[in-house]
Amino acid sequence: MKSKDNISAIIKFLKKRYPGSTTALRSENPFQLLIATILSAQCTDERVNKVTPALFKRYKSPSDFARADIKELEEYIKSTGFYHNKAKNIIECCKMLVEEYNGELPLDIEELVKLPGIGRKTANVVLGNGFGIISGIVVDTHVLRISKRLGLTDSDDPNRVEEDLMKIVPKEFWISFSNAMILFGREICNARKPLCSECEIKNVCRYFKENN
DNA sequence: CTCCCGATAT
DNA sequence: ATATCAGGAG
Numbered sequence: 001m002k003s004k005d006n007i008s009a010i011i012k013f014l015k016k017r018y019p020g021s022t023t024a025l026r027s028e029n030p031f032q033l034l035i036a037t038i039l040s041a042q043c044t045d046e047r048v049n050k051v052t053p054a055l056f057k058r059y060k061s062p063s064d065f066a067r068a069d070i071k072e073l074e075e076y077i078k079s080t081g082f083y084h085n086k087a088k089n090i091i092e093c094c095k096m097l098v099e100e101y102n103g104e105l106p107l108d109i110e111e112l113v114k115l116p117g118i119g120r121k122t123a124n125v126v127l128g129n130g131f132g133i134i135s136g137i138v139v140d141t142h143v144l145r146i147s148k149r150l151g152l153t154d155s156d157d158p159n160r161v162e163e164d165l166m167k168i169v170p171k172e173f174w175i176s177f178s179n180a181m182i183l184f185g186r187e188i189c190n191a192r193k194p195l196c197s198e199c200e201i202k203n204v205c206r207y208f209k210e211n212n
Numbered sequence: 213c214t215c216c217c218g219a220t221a222t
Numbered sequence: 223a224t225a226t227c228a229g230g231a232g
Contacts, residue, residue, distance in 0.1 A: 038229095038230095040228080040229085041228070041229040041230060042216085042217085042218095042227075042228035042229055042230085043217095043218080043219085043227085043228055043229090044219085044220090044227075044228070047218085047219070047220095047228095078217090078218075079218060079219075080217090080218075080219095081216080081217045081218045081219075081227095081228080082215095082216045082217050082218085082228095082229090082230090083216090083217070083218085084216075084217085085215090085216055085217090085230080085231080086216095089230085089231090116230090116231085117229090117230070117231085118230085119229060119230050119231085121229060121230085122229080122230085140228075140229080141227075141228055141229080142228095158229085191226075191227070191228095192221075192222085192225095192226075192227090
């Protein structure tokens with residue numbers, strides 16, 4: 001089967017090129033990772049990392065965020081974009097954590113996704129990278145774009161792409177797969193002008209075949 | 213499908 | 223100066 005050979009080659013490449021890759025988001029605990037990941041919506045990890053040191057110095061716990069003044073919180077996170085939504089979501093999310101989950105993060109994706117500001121992408125990042133719990137595959141814009149280019153999926157819907165990927169990527173590699181794909185997306189298979197000539201897996205890439 | 217928004221690449 | 227980047231909610 002050709003597609004099976006392709007995914008094997010892709011995984012082999014990712015493992016070799018990005019061994020033990022993890023999220024670029026800085027955090028000292030899973031709760032901080034949750035906040036950082038909420039902030040990373042439509043924003044680069046690097047930019048999030050610029051605001052989180054001061055943010056986590058000011059607000060330590062879910063109850064600190066739950067009590068936060070929204071205008072003050074907005075100032076801390078402004079540069080990550082969509083700051084009004086994010087500030088509101090973080091406060092509401094932390095209120096729910098305090099009131100309904102005893103200040104702890106639920107370790108179940110179905111529960112996490114109920115919290116404001118948390119979709120499957122964020123939940124998968126936190127469970128996978130924060131707790132080592134494999135709940136799914138993180139499908140961010142890089143994973144979506146690269147998966148389509150490679151021909152691993154034909155869908156534009158992140159949920160559908162996640163389903164397609166879960167069928168062909170071995171479960172033990174789900175977390176590292178996304179982290180490696182994101183790095184690969186930043187340095188080679190970027191959105192604007194992918195560096196196909198430098199790409200080591202162009203021989204199994206549908207996009208390369210169609211554009212060369 | 214639209215709105216949310218600042219930062220950076222072109 | 224403008225296009226593009228980068229998820230979630232209603």
